[in-house]
Amino acid sequence: MEKILERLKDAKTIGIVGHVRPDGDCIGSCMALSLYLKHNLPEDRIIDVFLEPIPNKFLLWKEAALVKQTNDSHIIYDYFIALDAGSKDRLGFAEVYFNEAKTKINIDHHISNTGFGDINLIVDNASSTCEVLFNLFDEDKIDLEVAKALYLGLIHDTGVFKHSNTREKTMNIAGKLIAKGVPFSKMIDETFYQKDYLQNRILGKCLLESKLFLDGKCIVSSLEKDTLSSYGVSPADLDGIIDQLRITKGVEVAVFLYETGHQEFKVSLRANGDVNVSKIAVLFGGGGHVKAAGCTMEGSVSDIINHLTNLIEEQLIK
Ligand SMILES: [Mn+2]
Structure with missing residues (x-):
């Protein structure tokens, strides 16, 4: 060679x-x-x-x-x-x-x-x-x-x-x-x-509006389509948001979702601990690695979060 x-x-x-x-x-x-x-x-x-x-x-x-x-x-x-x-x-x-x-x-x-x-x-x-x-x-x-x-x-x-x-x-x-x-x-x-001004603003918004679930072991943030357009950002500007969520102290799983079509969301999952997020993503036709995976899900934000946090909880209590 x-x-x-x-x-x-x-x-x-x-x-x-x-x-x-x-x-x-x-x-x-x-x-x-x-x-x-x-x-x-x-x-x-x-x-x-x-x-x-x-x-x-x-x-x-x-x-x-x-x-x-x-x-x-x-x-x-x-x-x-x-x-x-x-x-x-x-x-x-x-x-x-x-x-x-x-x-x-x-x-x-x-x-x-x-x-x-x-x-x-x-x-x-x-x-x-x-x-x-x-x-x-x-x-x-x-x-x-x-x-x-x-x-x-x-x-x-x-x-x-x-x-x-x-x-x-x-x-x-x-x-x-x-x-x-x-x-x-x-x-x-x-x-x-480096991030440009718009990327920093949307990151800030996601962090500000993020929510903790499962006694602080899971953090979730989401963006709907209207928000993306009102902030003037595209999906490429959302790189890195999931990583910032993941390093929150005490968090085992970070979830970030953004709307790609009507009630259709691209979901990113990251794990710090033992939760296998690939297993979860695969259930919805996605995939990835044990600690970093993604999928597309349909429904309202609250339904999707409910669904995901239930699956994460199942793995956490094992
Ligand atoms: Mn390479």
């Missing part, structure tokens, strides 16, 4: 794709690999990146403006590389290029990866796809722009080195990237923690 980059040296055309609704690791790994190849291969090579629109906060490289968002050109790539995508259907509009490419490469860290490439490099104990890429690269050839991209993936997939996927190796890599001059304080603030 270390020979992957060796093989790419002979390629005339290389395509790179991440997954739909790209996150920090997806964008970081696509930018890292494309810039690394561009900076280390002869200039006549065609290296294209395909991604859905990149959120403004992740536009950290001038080359991000060259990322392609359509599949209307007809080109069969020598190599097409999928990054951070657990299955082929996650590739979105660029899947057609992947399917037609002469050699398909799949690099990822999801344990559930289906191995859909001709060549697959799945490192399921790596914190991020960026960590996998770091190990493929020649350290001396990693310049500041590539280092920034790799660092972005590390901080986003580890929740800034907080999640359990953070290993000693992850921190060692982060240290090496910092030594390359990555502006880490600024990147962490501006890509991870």
Whole structure:
């Protein structure tokens, strides 16, 4: 597998794709690999990146403006590389290029990866796809722009080195990237923690109006459609609200719901203790992980909360 980059040296055309609704690791790994190849291969090579629109906060490289968002050109790539995508259907509009490419490469860290490439490099104990890429690269050839991209993936997939996927190796890599001059304080603030004014206002409203249930072991907050429009926010502005609810002292389960259609709610669940929230989400056609799951539910806010708190209570008293 270390020979992957060796093989790419002979390629005339290389395509790179991440997954739909790209996150920090997806964008970081696509930018890292494309810039690394561009900076280390002869200039006549065609290296294209395909991604859905990149959120403004992740536009950290001038080359991000060259990322392609359509599949209307007809080109069969020598190599097409999928990054951070657990299955082929996650590739979105660029899947057609992947399917037609002469050699398909799949690099990822999801344990559930289906191995859909001709060549697959799945490192399921790596914190991020960026960590996998770091190990493929020649350290001396990693310049500041590539280092920034790799660092972005590390901080986003580890929740800034907080999640359990953070290993000693992850921190060692982060240290090496910092030594390359990555502006880490600024990147962490501006890509991870920063909220705009509207996002802060809606977070404040959710916290102010949150309610405790089950002797303070469960916290719930909800937003109806009218509120979303009167505050001028969209679902993307609600990221992080559930995490703020979850860290309330004494809380075992946090629930956040917002209305997506008439009496239809998107529900997020987070657990601190032993409650398996995935089990609850699955009952309503959703899913996720033991401590973080989601589903869509119908009914009034009070009915949904009743339903959920009953199920949470059942697990709490076991
Ligand atoms: Mn990832």
